[in-house]
Amino acid sequence: MAQAQEFEKVLSGSDTSVAAFDEHKSAVRRVQHFLHSTPAAVPLIVLVLSIIIFGITIGGRFFSSYTLTLILQQIAIVGILGAAQTLVILTAGIDLSIGVIMVISAVIMGNCAVSYGLPSVVAVALGLAAGAACGLLNGLLVAYMKLPPFIVTLGTWNIVMATNFIYSANETIRDTDVDTQAPLLHLFALSFKVGTAVLTLGVIAMVALVLLLWYVLNHTAWGRHVYAVGDDQEAAKLSGIQTKKLLVTVYTLAGLIAAFAAWVSIGRNGSISPSAAVTDYNLQAITATVIGGISLFGGRGSILGTLFGAMIVGVVSMGLNMLGADPQWKVLLTGVLIIGAVAVDQWIRKVSA
Numbered sequence: 001m002a003q004a005q006e007f008e009k010v011l012s013g014s015d016t017s018v019a020a021f022d023e024h025k026s027a028v029r030r031v032q033h034f035l036h037s038t039p040a041a042v043p044l045i046v047l048v049l050s051i052i053i054f055g056i057t058i059g060g061r062f063f064s065s066y067t068l069t070l071i072l073q074q075i076a077i078v079g080i081l082g083a084a085q086t087l088v089i090l091t092a093g094i095d096l097s098i099g100v101i102m103v104i105s106a107v108i109m110g111n112c113a114v115s116y117g118l119p120s121v122v123a124v125a126l127g128l129a130a131g132a133a134c135g136l137l138n139g140l141l142v143a144y145m146k147l148p149p150f151i152v153t154l155g156t157w158n159i160v161m162a163t164n165f166i167y168s169a170n171e172t173i174r175d176t177d178v179d180t181q182a183p184l185l186h187l188f189a190l191s192f193k194v195g196t197a198v199l200t201l202g203v204i205a206m207v208a209l210v211l212l213l214w215y216v217l218n219h220t221a222w223g224r225h226v227y228a229v230g231d232d233q234e235a236a237k238l239s240g241i242q243t244k245k246l247l248v249t250v251y252t253l254a255g256l257i258a259a260f261a262a263w264v265s266i267g268r269n270g271s272i273s274p275s276a277a278v279t280d281y282n283l284q285a286i287t288a289t290v291i292g293g294i295s296l297f298g299g300r301g302s303i304l305g306t307l308f309g310a311m312i313v314g315v316v317s318m319g320l321n322m323l324g325a326d327p328q329w330k331v332l333l334t335g336v337l338i339i340g341a342v343a344v345d346q347w348i349r350k351v352s353a
Helices: 002-012 027-037 041-058 065-090 098-115 120-143 149-168 175-181 183-189 201-219 221-231 233-238 243-269 274-278 281-291 303-323 328-352
Strands: 191-194 197-200
Touching: 041 303, 041 328, 065 098, 065 197, 065 201, 065 221, 065 243, 065 281, 065 303, 098 120, 098 149, 098 175, 098 183, 098 243, 098 274, 098 281, 120 149, 120 183, 120 243, 149 274, 175 183, 183 201, 183 243, 197 201, 201 221, 201 243, 201 303, 221 233, 221 243, 233 243, 281 303, 281 328, 303 328
Parallel strands: none
Antiparallel strands: 191 197
């Protein structure tokens, strides 16, 4: 009994504090966490640095309102296509047919309005419907047939491209014909001044679309489901998300946005050329998306980053042109930016590992 009492005395005098494990994060670790929680920060930093570097190298004329607004006009189409690509990549997929969907939608709009004499509103609606239908086909094959997105969209890329040339007979619809018979198709070419800057409705449409999608992705249940499916599709399914319907919706919406880019491209280019299908619009859209910090593994990234990524490509292209550099430097720097963006994404993802 005496021993028990002595034992109790020992316990009463022991330290009763709770062990604490304070993690003293290094500066690098804190930066890593910040970039993980703010995925648009990296492309924004790169964009600002690019503008500063070219501004110092070229001088004041690079900062002129004409130059900066011209960059925005040049990236309007790629920025809209990048927004469509972002939705697909966030679900851990990819759409290689985005560019040709845009072209065939433009061809349908032009032929319906100019060749068939349909009202411009009807022509635009049919073009948008065609783009959505192409996206729907991609979504059904990916979601219900469970085919890899890369293979599916590679196949539909060939199908849509061939259909584009067969349907159009590779005939270009001239700018003057569009302007005379269907001026609505040139809507996004309209411009207005903000001080000394000249902006087109195409630029406004790009920014408005990105902001709308940013809100949807961050403040709606559908947007959260998109991220959840991209992060872990099986876990999302077990949590009650209808993953198949979501994937179909995402691909259909991507096709619709690509068709909207077609309308903007008609205003930008004036004429409607089926041969634009061979232009690397899709590669440019993927480039803007990857440089913008959207993870190719899905489930992470901000669509604002895609806009910044498109602007980075535009700034680099304009800066090198103004310096009179060989065009291949643009290709080289774009490749470096792509590899760097993927490397940074891998480094940031270690935070959640």
